[in-house]
Amino acid sequence: MSHEPVESPLAILETLRAFQASGALRAAIELDIFTWIASGKRRAVELAAGAQASERGVRILCDALAVMGFLVHQDDGYDLTPISQIYLNRNSLFYLGSISSILTHDLMWRTFHNVADAVRRGGSMLELDGLAPDHPFWVEFATALAPAASMTGAQIAEILGAGAPGHEGWRVLDVACGSGFYGFAVAQRDQQAQITSVDWPAVLERTREFARQAGVASRVRYLPGDLFKVDYGDGYDLALLTNIYHHFDKTNCVRLSEKIFRALKPGGRAAILEFIPNDARTGPPAAIMFSLTMLVWTPAGEAYTLADYRSILESAGFAEPVLHDLEHSPHQLLVAHRPR
Numbered sequence: 001m002s003h004e005p006v007e008s009p010l011a012i013l014e015t016l017r018a019f020q021a022s023g024a025l026r027a028a029i030e031l032d033i034f035t036w037i038a039s040g041k042r043r044a045v046e047l048a049a050g051a052q053a054s055e056r057g058v059r060i061l062c063d064a065l066a067v068m069g070f071l072v073h074q075d076d077g078y079d080l081t082p083i084s085q086i087y088l089n090r091n092s093l094f095y096l097g098s099i100s101s102i103l104t105h106d107l108m109w110r111t112f113h114n115v116a117d118a119v120r121r122g123g124s125m126l127e128l129d130g131l132a133p134d135h136p137f138w139v140e141f142a143t144a145l146a147p148a149a150s151m152t153g154a155q156i157a158e159i160l161g162a163g164a165p166g167h168e169g170w171r172v173l174d175v176a177c178g179s180g181f182y183g184f185a186v187a188q189r190d191q192q193a194q195i196t197s198v199d200w201p202a203v204l205e206r207t208r209e210f211a212r213q214a215g216v217a218s219r220v221r222y223l224p225g226d227l228f229k230v231d232y233g234d235g236y237d238l239a240l241l242t243n244i245y246h247h248f249d250k251t252n253c254v255r256l257s258e259k260i261f262r263a264l265k266p267g268g269r270a271a272i273l274e275f276i277p278n279d280a281r282t283g284p285p286a287a288i289m290f291s292l293t294m295l296v297w298t299p300a301g302e303a304y305t306l307a308d309y310r311s312i313l314e315s316a317g318f319a320e321p322v323l324h325d326l327e328h329s330p331h332q333l334l335v336a337h338r339p340r
Contacts, residue, residue, distance in 0.1 A: 042077030153185030163189035257316035286330035
């Protein structure tokens with residue numbers, strides 16, 4: 001006699017269709033549904049007019065967003081939830097909707113369609129993987145992640161004590177700078193700081209634009225090229241390495257760390273922003289899943305543990321790194337100094 005299984009299969013079904021929720025949120029951001037609702041257009045017919053979409057399509061999409069927790073039903077229309085008001089309304093100071101263009105980029109859809117092949121190979125199946133020189137993806141990445149980088153950069157600058165008495169006039173090296181906002185956050189707190197931004201030439205064109213927007217353009221210089229090959233110079237007080245190490249194997253992580261060590265003056269610090277799993281690799285979930293992203297995106301990268309970073313940094317000559325948590329972020333900050 002057969003018996004009903006004790007466990008429900010719902011978790012399997014929900015995971016297999018999770019791409020549907022991603023697609024729905026991506027569509028809502030693209031159509032500015034949250035911004036239209038914030039402006040007072042709450043009924044499907046009004047939203048459809050604003051978004052230049054069908055009323056039926058908007059109604060079905062908004063119902064889906066409501067069960068996902070991004071909208072609530074209100075009378076005969078819809079209203080924002082606190083999270084969508086803060087982060088998905090384009091007129092909010094904390095708008096993060098632009099991240100959708102990266103996290104749901106067509107390139108990402110394609111890479112995750114071939115996870116099994118990446119597992120078989122042990123690395124990315126892309127013809128042009130994430131480490132390809134001057135990959136056009138990174139220009140889009142720098143643009144889309146600028147708001148998030150600005151917010152996280154402000155936290156990092158505060159943790160590091162930028163601009164505090166005795167901490168003025170820093171020379172800062174921002175490696176693979178992207179938008180540049182991590183370095184710019186330091187420059188905004190330290191009015192005497194000088195920033196050197198390193199990235200591919202096409203990315204640095206966007207960095208220049210953001211430097212002007214941030215009001216720090218006169219204190220930024222640019223070094224275009226491969227981060228392993230370009231001459232950084234030396235005598236820096238601080239090196240910023242934000243979301244870099246996870247792209248490489250440990251050998252190249254040590255190689256990069258040695259180059260950073262030489263660029264810093266004695267007592268100078270390296271600030272490393274990363275997804276960092278616990279040493280048992282049982283969590284946090286965001287860090288573990290990010291390692292999967294690196295499997296399909298790079299030839300040999302992954303999210304490294306604190307024990308890994310200790311080994312990498314100490315091999316390059318750095319002192320014991322200090323770990324800092326960040327608010328409202330899946331990342332952590334590691335700070336290691338070059339001994340005096």
